[in-house]
Amino acid sequence: MSExxxxxxxxxxxxxxxxxxxxxAGVRTDHPDSFETRARQVLPDYVxxxxxxxxxRLDGSAEGxxxxxxxxxxxxxxxxxxxxxxxxxxxxxxxxxxxxxxxMAQQHAADPEAEVAVARAVAxxxxxxxxxxxxxxxxxxxxxxxxxxxFQVYVMRDRGLTALLVQRARxxxxxxxxxxxxxxxxxxxxxxxRSWPVGPARARHGNLTPEELVxxxxxxxxxxPSIDFGTIGWLREVSGGLPVLVKGVLRADDARRAVDxxxxxxxxxxxxxxxxxxxxxxxxxxxxxxxxxGDDAEVYVDSGLRSGEHVAGALxxxxxxxxxxxxxxxxxxxxxxxxxxxxxxxLDTGLxxxxxxxxxxxxxxxxEEVVAR
Numbered sequence: 001m002s003e004x005x006x007x008x009x010x011x012x013x014x015x016x017x018x019x020x021x022x023x024x025a026g027v028r029t030d031h032p033d034s035f036e037t038r039a040r041q042v043l044p045d046y047v048x049x050x051x052x053x054x055x056x057r058l059d060g061s062a063e064g065x066x067x068x069x070x071x072x073x074x075x076x077x078x079x080x081x082x083x084x085x086x087x088x089x090x091x092x093x094x095x096x097x098x099x100x101x102x103x104m105a106q107q108h109a110a111d112p113e114a115e116v117a118v119a120r121a122v123a124x125x126x127x128x129x130x131x132x133x134x135x136x137x138x139x140x141x142x143x144x145x146x147x148x149x150x151f152q153v154y155v156m157r158d159r160g161l162t163a164l165l166v167q168r169a170r171x172x173x174x175x176x177x178x179x180x181x182x183x184x185x186x187x188x189x190x191x192x193x194r195s196w197p198v199g200p201a202r203a204r205h206g207n208l209t210p211e212e213l214v215x216x217x218x219x220x221x222x223x224x225p226s227i228d229f230g231t232i233g234w235l236r237e238v239s240g241g242l243p244v245l246v247k248g249v250l251r252a253d254d255a256r257r258a259v260d261x262x263x264x265x266x267x268x269x270x271x272x273x274x275x276x277x278x279x280x281x282x283x284x285x286x287x288x289x290x291x292x293x294g295d296d297a298e299v300y301v302d303s304g305l306r307s308g309e310h311v312a313g314a315l316x317x318x319x320x321x322x323x324x325x326x327x328x329x330x331x332x333x334x335x336x337x338x339x340x341x342x343x344x345x346x347l348d349t350g351l352x353x354x355x356x357x358x359x360x361x362x363x364x365x366x367x368e369e370v371v372a373r
Contacts, residue, residue: 308350
C-alpha cells in the first residue's frame with residue numbers, strides 16, 4: 001500500500017481504503033451516491049472526469065438510469081416469500097447473486113490495490129468480476145483472491161499480443177472472454193488517461209513486459225477496427241476453448257449473428273453511455289436481444305443499473321445477470337474494498353426486498369409477467 005495515486009490535488013487527504021477518513025467525511029455506506037460525492041472530493045479532476053465521461057452531447061449514462069427507473073412492475077399476491085433465493089449460475093459458475101462487477105480501466109487511480117481490492121470484495125459477496133485488458137495489476141494477484149473472473153478483451157492491432165494476454169489470463173484463472181465491440185473510438189483528450197501525468201494512476205498493461213510493450217509500439221496497442229464476427233472463433237481458438245461473450249450488443253440481428261458465430265453469450269451494453277450518446281438504452285434493447293437469442297446463449301446487461309428495482313427489472317426482461325460499473329468505482333475511490341463490499345451488499349439487499357414485494361422467491365420467478373410493458 002506504499003504507492004499513492006495523484007488524488008491529493010491539494011486537499012491534504014489521501015483516504016484510499018482507510019475507513020476513518022470516510023466516516024469522518026460522513027459517507028453513508030448504505031447510499032451509493034454518497035460514495036460518488038466523496039470520491040469526487042478526493043480524486044483529481046481529470047480522474048473524476050474520466051470515470052464519469054459519456055459520449056456526445058447527450059448524457060447516455062443518465063438516460064440509461066432513467067430507462068431502468070421507468071420500468072413498472074405487476075406484483076404477484078399470495079406467494080410464499082419466506083425464503084428468498086438469489087443464487088444462480090453464469091456460464092456454469094455458481095454465484096450467490098446476479099449482480100456482477102463490470103470490467104473497468106484505471107482502477108489504480110481509485111485505490112492502490114485496484115482490481116485486487118475489488119476481487120476480494122467480490123469473493124466475499126460470492127460474485128464474479130470482469131477484468132479489463134488495461135488492468136494494471138497481475139492476473140495472478142486477482143486469481144489469488146479466489147473470486148471467479150472473466151477477461152474483457154480489447155482486440156489490439158497486434159493480434160499476437162492480444163493472443164498472448166488471452167493465454168496469460170486463461171492460465172491465471174479467467175473462465176471466459178468478454179469480447180468488447182463498442183469502443184473503437186478513443187475518448188476526448190481532456191479525459192483520456194494517455195494525457196494524465198505519469199504515475200501509478202495512469203498504469204495499464206500490467207501483464208505485459210516492458211520489452212513486449214516496446215516491441216508492439218503505440219500503434220500495436222490500438223484497438224483493431226477490423227474485428228468482425230469471425231473474431232469470436234479466433235478468440236476461442238487462441239484461448240484453448242474458453243467461452244466467448246460479445247459485449248456491446250444493442251441489436252437483435254447482431255446478437256443472433258454473434259451466437260451463430262459461436263458466442264456463448266452476449267452483453268447488452270452502451271458502455272455506460274460512452275459509445276454514442278443518442279444510442280438506444282440497454283433497457284430498451286434488452287427484450288429484443290433476449291427474443292433473438294432464445295435459449296441458445298446467455299444474455300447479460302449493463303449500463304445504468306443502480307438499484308434492486310433496476311436489477312429485478314433486468315432479470316424479468318430476460319437477463320441472466322447484470323454488470324455494475326460506476327457505483328463500484330466510486331465506492332473503491334471513496335472507501336476502498338469496504339466501499340465495494342457495501343455497494344454489492346446494498347444491491348443484493350435491495351434485490352431481495354423487491355423480490356419479496358413482487359412475490360418472487362427465486363430468480364426463475366422473475367419473468368416478463370411481473371413487468372408492465
